[in-house]
Amino acid sequence: MPPETDTKTSSADAAKPPKSKFTADRGWPGSFEGETVTRRSFMTGVALTAGGVASMMFALPALGFALGPLFEKTNHISLLDVGPVDEFPADTFVPQVVTTTAGIGEVGKTLVYIRKNDNPTPEQSWPFVAISNRCAHLGCPVRYIEAAKSFICPCHGGTYNFEGEVTGGPPVRPLDRFETYVQNGRVMLGARFSVNSQLERVPTRDPGEHVDGVWQVLYPPRPTT
Amino acid sequence: MPPKLSNPLKKNVSDLPKPPMPPLPPSLRPNPKPGPKEEVTVGEAAAAGGTSVVAWIDERTSGSGFLRGFLFRKVPKGTNWWYTLGSATMFAFIAQAFTGVFLAMYYTPSPTEAYESMRHVNNDVFLGEFVHGMHKWGATVMTVLVFVHMARTFVFGAYKYPRELNWIVGVLLLMMTMMMGFTGYLLPFDQRSFWATVVGVNLNGTGPIIGPYLADFLRAGSDFTATTLSRFYAIHMMLVPGLIGALIGAHLYLVAKLGTSAPPWKKADLPTSDEKRV
Numbered sequence: 154m155p156p157e158t159d160t161k162t163s164s165a166d167a168a169k170p171p172k173s174k175f176t177a178d179r180g181w182p183g184s185f186e187g188e189t190v191t192r193r194s195f196m197t198g199v200a201l202t203a204g205g206v207a208s209m210m211f212a213l214p215a216l217g218f219a220l221g222p223l224f225e226k227t228n229h230i231s232l233l234d235v236g237p238v239d240e241f242p243a244d245t246f247v248p249q250v251v252t253t254t255a256g257i258g259e260v261g262k263t264l265v266y267i268r269k270n271d272n273p274t275p276e277q278s279w280p281f282v283a284i285s286n287r288c289a290h291l292g293c294p295v296r297y298i299e300a301a302k303s304f305i306c307p308c309h310g311g312t313y314n315f316e317g318e319v320t321g322g323p324p325v326r327p328l329d330r331f332e333t334y335v336q337n338g339r340v341m342l343g344a345r346f347s348v349n350s351q352l353e354r355v356p357t358r359d360p361g362e363h364v365d366g367v368w369q370v371l372y373p374p375r376p377t378t
Numbered sequence: 379m380p381p382k383l384s385n386p387l388k389k390n391v392s393d394l395p396k397p398p399m400p401p402l403p404p405s406l407r408p409n410p411k412p413g414p415k416e417e418v419t420v421g422e423a424a425a426a427g428g429t430s431v432v433a434w435i436d437e438r439t440s441g442s443g444f445l446r447g448f449l450f451r452k453v454p455k456g457t458n459w460w461y462t463l464g465s466a467t468m469f470a471f472i473a474q475a476f477t478g479v480f481l482a483m484y485y486t487p488s489p490t491e492a493y494e495s496m497r498h499v500n501n502d503v504f505l506g507e508f509v510h511g512m513h514k515w516g517a518t519v520m521t522v523l524v525f526v527h528m529a530r531t532f533v534f535g536a537y538k539y540p541r542e543l544n545w546i547v548g549v550l551l552l553m554m555t556m557m558m559g560f561t562g563y564l565l566p567f568d569q570r571s572f573w574a575t576v577v578g579v580n581l582n583g584t585g586p587i588i589g590p591y592l593a594d595f596l597r598a599g600s601d602f603t604a605t606t607l608s609r610f611y612a613i614h615m616m617l618v619p620g621l622i623g624a625l626i627g628a629h630l631y632l633v634a635k636l637g638t639s640a641p642p643w644k645k646a647d648l649p650t651s652d653e654k655r656v
Contacts, residue, residue: 222599223591257489257604260572292580293573308577357600359593361584371586375600 223375232334232341235267241281241340243271246297248286251342263287265331265342266297266304276353281333281340284317289324292360304328316352325363327352400450405432406442447634454640460534461638463527468626470520474558475619477513485565487611489604492567517559524555536639544632547625554622561614564607575610576602 176184176191184191235249246266254261264286270279284304288295293308303320304313311322318327327350332343347355349364356374358364363372399407436442453461484503486495499506528548531537537545564575583593598605640646 220595222597222605223594225599254601254603257602260489260602290580291577291584293577308573359583359590359600360580362590372590373587375590375594 232336232343235265235283235340235342238335238338238340241267241269243269245299246284248297253345264294267333267340270333274352276348276351277330279330279333280335282316283331283333283342285329285331285345287329287360289319289326289328289360290322295328317348318350318352325361325368326350326365329357400446402442402446403432405430406436406445408442451634451637453638454644456641456644457638458641460530460641463523463530464629464633467520467523467527470516470523471622471626474513474516474520477509477516478615478619480509481513482615485611487565487608489567489607492565492607496566517562521555521559524552528552534639535642538639541632541636541639544629544636547629547632551622551625551629554618554625557618558614558622561610561618564610565614567607 173179174189175186176188177186181191233251233253235251236247241247246268249265249267250262251265252262266284266286268282270277270282273279286294286296286304288306288308288311290306290309290311293306295304295306295311295313297304302315304317306312306322306324309323311324312320313324313328314320316327317330319325327348329345329347331345334341334343345357347358347364349355349369355364355369358372358374363369481499484495484499484506486492496510499510501507531545531548560575560578563578564571579593579596582596583589585592594600596606596609597603598609
């Protein structure tokens with residue numbers, strides 16, 4: 154807005170007259186008695202509103218379509234059978250390949266290291282310890298090395314102990330786990346969950362996301378997990 | 379120096395020396411100014427008007443005037459080979475778009491068929507491996523050229539007033555190029571593609587607050603699913619190329635509008651003693 158110059162008012166008064174809401178008082182061409190909104194500005198508003206409504210009618214659904222998966226509930230398929238109970242000793246891990254997402258071939262499979270839980274704690278009372286091979290740094294596949302009783306990640310050298318707790322390298326939290334159940338003498342895997350440094354269960358998060366202390370505020374879990 | 383000009387800011391356009399006519403083909407040269415009117419028949423007028431296809435299009439679009447201004451711009455003294463990097467980058471992008479279209483004719487964005495379709499391109503299709511190779515190595519060429527072009531702009535100080543906005547557009551183009559590289563890397567769908575994308579998506583997830591949502595958006599959910607590959611494919615071949623094309627248009631418009639800058643070692647022609655410095 155340029156400084157007040159009185160060029161728009163018809164009166165040549167030097168004193169600042171209050172701007173009238175009537176177009177007639179402002180001396181606009183084509184104005185008439187009692188008019189406050191010109192036809193031109195009214196039609197401009199109508200056209201912009203109609204255009205905006207029409208744009209939103211396709212933009213909002215398309216945006217929701219693209220962003221919807223963020224808020225979708227992760228549907229865990231029914232329990233996964235990984236074998237008879239006596240196949241899994243307590244002193245070492247047995248690897249089992251499970252299909253977590255059906256219909257997409259190799260990509261939908263993941264590896265789970267399973268052993269009997271011989272020392273159930275209040276935090277981890279599952280009958281079996283099922284540790285995901287997805288590294289908590291950036292998601293590479295870790296491998297259990299029997300001689301070192303450790304999980305080792307080939308990408309950036311993250312190492313984890315027998316409980317899946319970080320012993321070295323860049324990972325920010327222990328390895329994820331799966332719920333385990335026993336049905337008819339067979340070990341069944343349930344949903345994946347993350348654990349914090351005390352091995353307490355926390356909502357599932359992606360690799361690389363902290364779950365301890367103030368850090369966990371910066372990495373909100375998925376709203377529906 | 380024309381001595382009659384005392385203040386360089388008060389030049390009239392008509393006083394300036396006329397630039398030489400660019401080497402245009404005869405059909406695009408502007409017609410000479412009409413002389414005194416003569417009586418001509420309709421047939422003579424039509425014959426004089428020219429009937430070539432180029433002239434027909436030019437009369438309806440005024441394209442030659444635009445092209446003269448766009449292609450035959452004045453460039454500062456000292457313009458050298460370093461000034462060709464932007465065009466080289468654009469050429470790399472065009473090559474990527476061209477080869478990408480033909481790869482898309484064979485590619486199947488499905489987790490169970492993608493690898494097989496690229497194996498088919500590489501092993502069975504005539505020149506398939508060659509076109510795939512051009513697209514793959516061309517991506518690296520384009521990324522390198524973007525960075526060298528950016529370094530040239532920075533080192534020459536060509537980002538300074540009034541070209542800051544063009545620098546900003548260029549940074550957006552850099553980000554788009556990175557997105558093309560990231561989304562395109564998954565498409566061959568071999569072990570390297572898959573695990574690199576797993577790591578890349580999880581890297582996005584490590585950003586505070588919005589990181590987890592960004593990772594979910596890229597994957598279309600909490601896990602790598604059938605949608606993930608087609609989502610990367612759509613971003614790679616529709617969303618980002620369109621944005622790059624539009625941004626290149628803006629980038630080129632600003633280059634033509636503002637002109638290029640002289641290299642920093644070129645000194646401006648200083649005014650002589652009888653000219654007033656302003």
